[in-house]
Amino acid sequence: QLGRFAQADAHLSALGLGARLSDAIWAEDCTDSLPAEFFVRVIDDGLPSELIAALRQALHPGSVYWEEHRYTAQELEFFSHAHRMGEEVHLVDQLIEALRPLLAQVAPQVAAGACLAEWWAHHRVRDQWHGHPLHFDTHERLLRDSRGACVQHPSVSTVVYLSDASPRFGPTLVTSQRPREPGEVATLVQPRRGRVLFFDGSYLHGALPGRPWLAKPGDPERRLCIMVGWWTGALEPLPPSDPPEPLMLTDPDARWVRHLGKVPGLAASMRLGGQPQTLGSAVPVWRDVPTAARGEPFFGRFFLSHRGQVDADLLR
Known part of the structure; x- marks a missing residue:
């Protein structure tokens, strides 16, 4: 770095x-043009500001959500939640419904065929600047049960940034690499409050380590985002469980669900359109x-x- x-x-x-x-990736130098076949899209200002503000408040560091899912427990494995289209039980359901028109802009066939959205949340605080490991989004339960023999990906993966950029936390890295298929192109996306990143769900991706030595007073000391995987194939969600599992249905009576709540009267401000952003690329990976x-x-x-x-x- x-x-x-x-x-x-x-x-x-x-x-x-x-x-x-x-070298180009570590230098965060994405000056080449983005190849047309490399499906990565970014939209700014496409989500209602009151929804973003409510999510930031509901998912503050001491939130019931992190507590009830034991987010900081070292032994905790990956878990996620299932969202059925049209369902609005809590704030994240409202977010996913607000994302659907944006998904239709960048991937209309996926938007038309999506039968389930899988979501999970991540946050990092001041001293957690080490990034997020490069990984593939997969059907985690199927991958575990088949011991790696069966690999399925969401059609499109999405990152919704709920915090602004800070040198303390690195950008999201998305590569064109797929399982057993080496990729040669990558791009980097900096967080911005309300920004939405869409990319092919089979791409290798993660977040680079930050550069905390460059942070200045007033820079954000927390990174918060929600990930959504859009599935077009048939998936059977699990009931809510403890410990949490991948692709769980929501218990509307759960304490964390009541804590998240909803934004009243949101439908009128859902279709904002947003501003597509131009991305550069780095070669090789x-x-x-x-x-x-x-x-x-x-x-x-x-x-x-x-x-x-x-x-x-x-x-x-």
């Missing part, structure tokens, strides 16, 4: 790590590091023991 790539490569080589993200030994897996998959590690981790 400081641009000392040769020095970094020497350390990575000594650790037996044979690949890393490219990966750079090889000469090494004589095979190293141990490194957190985040920003550095790999070998280029096939991402697929090996998925199918493990």
Whole structure:
């Protein structure tokens, strides 16, 4: 991140790590044009401001939502919630319904065929600047039950940013890499309050580590976002459970649901249209590091023991 790539490569080589993200990605240099076939779209100002404000308040760091799902527990595995189209039990349901017209702008066939939306929330506080590991969005329950033999992705994945950019937290990285298909193109998207990022649900993605040493007084000290996966195939949600599981239905009587609440009279301001944003790209995604030994897996998959590690981790 400081641009000392040769020095970094020497350390990575000594650790037996044979690949890393490219210089352009670490420099956050996306000056090439975005290829037409690389499906990544960003829309600003397309969501009602009162909805964004209500979500930020309801999902504050001490929120019942994080508490009831034991979000900070080290042993907790991935969990998510199911949203049936047209359903509006709580704020996030309202958000997903507000996203549907935006999805129709960028992926009309997916919007027309979506039968279920899967959602989950993430937040990071001041000292959690380490980014989010590169990963694929998948049907987690099917992947676990099949022990990696069956991999399904949402048709489109979405990130809704509920906080503004800060050097303390890195941008979202989206690559064109799919399982067993190396990709050569990537783009970076900075958070902005109310911004919506759409991309192909089979793409490898994550969030780069931040640069907290560049943060100034007044910069946001929290990153908050909601992810939505749009599924066009048949999926059967699970009932609410404890511990939480992937793709759970909502219990309308749950304390966290009552805490989220709803914004009254929202329908009148749902169709705002928004402002599509132009993105650049970085090429390539990966750079090889000469090494004589095979190293141990490194957190985040920003550095790999070998280029096939991402697929090996998925199918493990």
